[in-house]
Amino acid sequence: MKYTWFRAAKWLAIYFFLALIPIIIALSATLPLYRSFAIEAGVAMGFMGLGILGLQFLFTGRFKQIAPSYGMDNLLQYHREMGIIAFLFILTHPVILLITEPDFLSYFNPAENLPRAAALVVVSIAMIMLLASSLWRLKFGLSYEKWRLVHGILSLAVIFIGVVHSIQVAHYLNSLWQQILLAFIFAFYAYLVIHTRLVRPWLSKRKPWEVTAVIPERDECWTLELKPINHKGLQFACGQFVWITLGPTPFSLQQHPFSVASVCGESTIKLTAKASGDFTSTWKDIQPGTRAYLEGPFGSFTPVKEKHLFMVMGGIGITPAMSMLRTMAKEADQREAVLIYANPDWEGVTFREELDEIARKINLKLVNVLENPPENWKGETGMINPDLLSRHLPANTGDFAYYICGPKPMQDAAELAIRDLGIDWRRVYSERFEII
Numbered sequence: 001m002k003y004t005w006f007r008a009a010k011w012l013a014i015y016f017f018l019a020l021i022p023i024i025i026a027l028s029a030t031l032p033l034y035r036s037f038a039i040e041a042g043v044a045m046g047f048m049g050l051g052i053l054g055l056q057f058l059f060t061g062r063f064k065q066i067a068p069s070y071g072m073d074n075l076l077q078y079h080r081e082m083g084i085i086a087f088l089f090i091l092t093h094p095v096i097l098l099i100t101e102p103d104f105l106s107y108f109n110p111a112e113n114l115p116r117a118a119a120l121v122v123v124s125i126a127m128i129m130l131l132a133s134s135l136w137r138l139k140f141g142l143s144y145e146k147w148r149l150v151h152g153i154l155s156l157a158v159i160f161i162g163v164v165h166s167i168q169v170a171h172y173l174n175s176l177w178q179q180i181l182l183a184f185i186f187a188f189y190a191y192l193v194i195h196t197r198l199v200r201p202w203l204s205k206r207k208p209w210e211v212t213a214v215i216p217e218r219d220e221c222w223t224l225e226l227k228p229i230n231h232k233g234l235q236f237a238c239g240q241f242v243w244i245t246l247g248p249t250p251f252s253l254q255q256h257p258f259s260v261a262s263v264c265g266e267s268t269i270k271l272t273a274k275a276s277g278d279f280t281s282t283w284k285d286i287q288p289g290t291r292a293y294l295e296g297p298f299g300s301f302t303p304v305k306e307k308h309l310f311m312v313m314g315g316i317g318i319t320p321a322m323s324m325l326r327t328m329a330k331e332a333d334q335r336e337a338v339l340i341y342a343n344p345d346w347e348g349v350t351f352r353e354e355l356d357e358i359a360r361k362i363n364l365k366l367v368n369v370l371e372n373p374p375e376n377w378k379g380e381t382g383m384i385n386p387d388l389l390s391r392h393l394p395a396n397t398g399d400f401a402y403y404i405c406g407p408k409p410m411q412d413a414a415e416l417a418i419r420d421l422g423i424d425w426r427r428v429y430s431e432r433f434e435i436i
């Protein structure tokens with residue numbers, strides 16, 4: 001407990017320090033003449049917004065030093081919330097300045113300074129587009145891939161103009177070293193995007209994979225079997241995921257995350273997708289021999305060694321559990337496992353036969369939960385709720401770690417149910433497939 005709080009406090013302190021860097025730089029040389037509290041606060045808002053925006057690149061960069069500890073979905077959620085906060089800081093900056101000192105309106109006057117006025121108009125539009133396209137992507141009919149491209153370009157534009165604006169105004173950044181330092185730090189942040197989008201795909205070009213089989217599964221799901229070409233493959237832990245690009249080049253907008261469903265330690269990787277969109281619907285037509293590029297592994301949805309497993313999975317959310325259970329079966333793992341597996345109907349229970357087989361090999365209690373059960377169904381029905389879970393909860397709850405993965409409504413219900421049953425949240429691991 002102490003350690004968890006300490007770790008959280010440490011990361012928050014680091015985060016705030018990094019977000020404050022533009023303000024620290026601004027206050028590190030001879031201070032300009034004090035104007036009024038409102039004006040100086042308005043300027044601080046701008047610097048703060050810029051500091052937070054720069055840090056945004058750290059969270060989406062899939063850096064292995066950060067992502068494994070916190071989970072990609074948590075990081076992206078944090079990225080999303082901090083994006084809104086940065087927007088508010090940046091919006092407050094001109095609003096406060098204009099209310100306190102209407103003369104600042106001249107900054108938007110093209111007759112006075114055309115590049116400055118143009119930059120401020122562009123950055124304002126870019127900020128609004130950035131936020132609106134992220135909050136309402138589906139309403140705008142933007143595919144994930146196009147949104148990701150637009151998001152990257154707009155973010156780089158906002159950062160670039162923001163830094164140029166603070167250097168140009170030069171009220172606080174009046175020394176050359178301050179200007180160079182700020183530009184250098186933000187160039188580093190911008191490089192993180194370039195690294196993720198260009199350098200990393202280029203590196204993965206040296207480690208291609210090949211699709212060796214495409215296997216149909218229940219419920220419109222397809223499994224791709226992939227083998228490394230002339231390299232050792234991936235060292236992943238059960239429950240982790242990879243980003244896959246299919247086709248001759250890793251430089252593609254179509255890069256998607258999938259949980260590895262295969263046995264840990266084997267060089268063949270199995271990914272199973274439910275055909276639900278433009279990318280996953282193509283899996284059934286993929287030909288063996290197709291090239292693929294994998295980036296990863298990522299994720300902290302991995303079994304705790306000394307604990308038994310209590311899993312609540314729904315639909316295609318079963319994939320990380322398959323990796324855990326297949327590995328347990330292969331290693332004749334003696335630990336107890338409970339799998340509550342929710343699905344709309346019996347015919348659509350992906351991996352149904354294989355799960356029965358695994359349950360015969362290891363200490364697995366398999367509980368299928370069906371929304372629309374067939375006639376004479378004797379098992380569980382309906383939705384996941386505390387009552388249902390409590391019927392299968394082991395007596396020794398403290399000896400278990402809890403894993404939840406499934407569609408959003410099931411995931412939310414299961415997380416609340418587990419909490420209501422008094423399970424310590426530090427032993428609950430949750431993986432969300434819908435990250436944006």
Ligand SMILES: Cc1cc2nc3c(=O)[nH]c(=O)nc-3n(C[C@H](O)[C@H](O)[C@H](O)COP(=O)(O)OP(=O)(O)OC[C@H]3O[C@@H](n4cnc5c(N)ncnc54)[C@H](O)[C@@H]3O)c2cc1C
Nearest residue numbers: 144255256257258259272273274277278279280319433436
């Ligand atoms: C950690 C993780 C593990 C996953 N594991 C599996 C799995 O094992 N099996 C499975 O079927 N699905 C899995 N998914 C979900 C899978 O990545 C999306 O369903 C898939 O990318 C949808 O692509 P599409 O073009 O077919 O569908 P679309 O209709 O284009 O997208 C459907 C939704 O999927 C998400 N999505 C789409 N493209 C991407 C992308 N490039 N990156 C991130 N999210 C995207 C968006 O939320 C989007 O709204 C996982 C997701 C995450 C985050």
